[in-house]
Amino acid sequence: MLSRIAESMFWIGRYVERAEDTARILDVQTQLLLEEAGIDEQTTCRTLLSIMGVEVDDDTRVDLTTVLRLLAYDPHHPSSIASALGAARESARRARETLSVPMWESINTTYRAIPSGHFTSMRPPMVFQWVRERAAFINGTADATMTRDEGWHFLMLGRCIERADMTSRLVATAAVAASTGSPWTSTLRACGAYEAFLRTYRGMETDRGAAEFLLLDRLFPRSVVFSLNRAEQCVDNLESSGQRAGFQNEGQRLLGRTRAELEYRSLSDVLADLPNEMERLQRTCALATEAVTRRYFAGAEALAWQGVL
Amino acid sequence: MFRPMSITGLFEDYPGARGPAYDEMFAAEQLRAPYERLRSSLTDLTIPELAARVEALQASYLDQGVTFDIGGEERAFPLDILPRVIEMDTWSTIERGVQQRVKTLEAFLADVYDAGQVFADGVIPRRVIATSSHYHREAAGVRPPNGVRVHVSGIDLIRDNAGEFRVLEDNVRVPSGVSYVMTNRRAISSALPEPFAEHRIRPVAGYPQRLLAALRAAAPAGVTDPTVVVLTPGVYNGAYFEHALLARTMGVELVEGRDLVCRRGRVMMRTTKGLEQVHVIYRRVDDEFLDPVHFRADSMLGCPGLIDASRAGNVTLANAVGNGVADDKLVYTYLPDLIRYYLDEEPVLKNVDTWRMGDPEAREEVLDRIDELVLKPVDGSGGKGIVIGPRATRAELDELRVKVLEDPRSWIAQPVVQLSTVPTFVDGKFGPRHVDLRPFAVNDGNRVWVLPGGLTRVALAEGELIVNSSRGGGSKDTWVLAGPGPLPRHAETTTVPVSPPPQTTGPALSDLADHEQQQQQQQGVSTGSTTQEVPPC
Structure with a gap:
């Protein structure tokens, strides 16, 4: 498979997952703002933006409308759902000849809602529902039509790394909001994990339990550990070196180390400084992406010819 | 009728x-x-x-x-x-x-x-x-x-x-x-x-297969299972859709210039498994942009060394360079x-019917009736530079006349053909x-x-x-x-197996069937006493 195509596949996975998870995070936060009367809109919105990696000047007013514009509707803002869907489509366009027709069309029709104005006309929470459904549609189409070759592994790798990253952000937003309300229930709901959580913990609803479930559960597909595990597997499938000792692949090493650290440290230790721990995790995801890029996608830059005429 | x-x-x-x-x-x-x-x-x-x-x-x-x-x-x-x-x-x-x-x-x-x-x-x-x-x-x-x-x-x-x-x-x-x-x-x-x-x-759907067959047939001598690729200038090219469609329907890679590299007179593409040799390139990049070594040095769309590789007979370019x-x-x-x-x-x-403007007699005649004719630049494509005499203004025609006289070889004239x-x-x-x-x-x-x-x-x-x-x-x-x-289509008659095994059903589906039976039984009971309503189950 061409390096350039592999890169496109990787980013399709990431962008689709990013759109979906941003929608989940926004869903939780808008709901919290509605339900909890005592919450300060300014602070919550500011925190949310900073956790999503958006910088805002200290003196600008930040309210829910600003957040929705920056993180959902504005196709020109790099953190918005609209731009993630646009980027997913652009990546798909670059890999179009390798995608199955249903896969391409599922991504393209999703994107078409943005220039056609359909996306902006939807309001929360409908719009978040729509994004989740479209992401499920794209992922389902991929699952049903793609061969399990390299392209698939790169797609999954992108998706898993993004999911680990975004779940950690979701956990961070919950941890920050915990001082003012009880965000864990809605956080679990946003992941579709509430029922699974209740069953697993036999109805014992604690913040600690919820954090544990979202971070460390080995069976829940959106947990950080599950995602990192899958990402490791993907790299392993791509590499298949059959080495007897250690790992050659820098990306695999980073992912594995972070997962092991999360799993083998005591929960209290991790929970003690949750926002910072989550930030470290996001950093690992970025480093792993860099490593994967260097290993598999490198060399696809255009060459300039310095010849004599 | x-x-x-x-x-x-x-x-x-x-x-x-x-x-x-x-x-x-x-x-x-x-x-x-x-x-x-x-x-x-x-x-x-x-x-x-x-x-x-x-x-x-x-x-x-x-x-x-x-x-x-x-x-x-x-x-x-x-x-x-x-x-x-x-x-x-x-x-x-x-x-x-x-x-x-x-x-x-x-x-x-x-x-x-x-x-x-x-x-x-x-x-x-x-x-x-x-x-x-x-x-x-x-x-x-x-x-x-x-x-x-x-x-x-x-x-x-x-x-x-x-x-x-x-x-x-x-x-x-x-x-x-x-x-x-x-x-x-x-x-x-x-x-x-x-x-x-x-x-x-x-039918027209057979085109990609024909094209692929022709491209494979054009492979360098001695290559029995050639690797064919389509070379595109990139996603911003107007015909990118076509390049992607052809690559997809032929089942070959769609490459950009930066995906290719020439090593020792061979053209390789960068894959996740390292470099892989390419034998036939269906290129959709113009001659001038194909190879900065021989043509436009500022081109980023091609790959340095492509022409030498093709001259060495290690790769076939389709269509060939210089066809213009x-x-x-x-x-x-x-x-x-x-x-x-x-x-x-x-x-x-x-x-x-066409007049060559480089031909002095024709030129004289055409310049006399320039307002009735169509003038086309020899090099142009995509309708660029065409002047339709009857639709042009006086000034445009005067300008055209000067251009034609400056460089007659670059122009031809044709009567206005009503398509x-x-x-x-x-x-x-x-x-x-x-x-x-x-x-x-x-x-x-x-x-x-x-x-x-x-x-x-x-x-x-x-x-x-x-x-x-x-x-x-x-x-x-x-x-x-x-x-x-007969149309050249496949009309194979597939034999349907005589007694395919029935689809297996799970408990829910068989329950549903039972349920209907139960309902029918209940109805059967209730028909006896028409005045009573069916009790809900």
């Missing part, structure tokens, strides 16, 4: 051809033969229904991404709903004519880049080639592996006022548009299933002579619009195969004669009718 009044429905207000142009559907009030079946199969359709189908057609093109950009806005590639019909006999003439032309162009190119016998025999002056900006010395002396230089060609045809097909120009560099032939067919077959079912239309000398508009004027010279045949398809018209659905009704036809031919070295169909381009503005999509042109599906006899 009795015909109900409603049959004219859709075409009631159709004014027919204006002026001298030939209308392909109607001769005065009379319907022409190829369209009889089409119109009768559209009898039940009303204008609003048709408009709804047109809308669905555009929506499906947007969803599939069959689009092009106008000023940054993505639009569906305009496809008219009414197909153009070409009968078998007419088509077989076109087919023969196109084959003849491609063979001649092949022979001419082989000659030009070799001994140049044609110059020695005085058929065409050497200066015509020597002054062409598309003559590349880099291609001289290169013998392509199976002798093919024009793997893919598109010969542009128009229909003159008498309805006869004539050649307007040859395209043997990188002709585009074939993808629309395939997507148009699929779109129209779902938009107009009724007429589609009633016609015997020759053959589809030059000046060489075009010599083509009837070249056909006679190389094939010893009379041209099947005539040229449009034929076909009814086209614009603004809620059918009106006559001018069309041309670009049949595509694939040469695999043994045979020149002509895709039965080709791209019909239509100028969507009323009276407009330039049909290029870069100038707001649209397209039509082109139906080439098959004669009697």
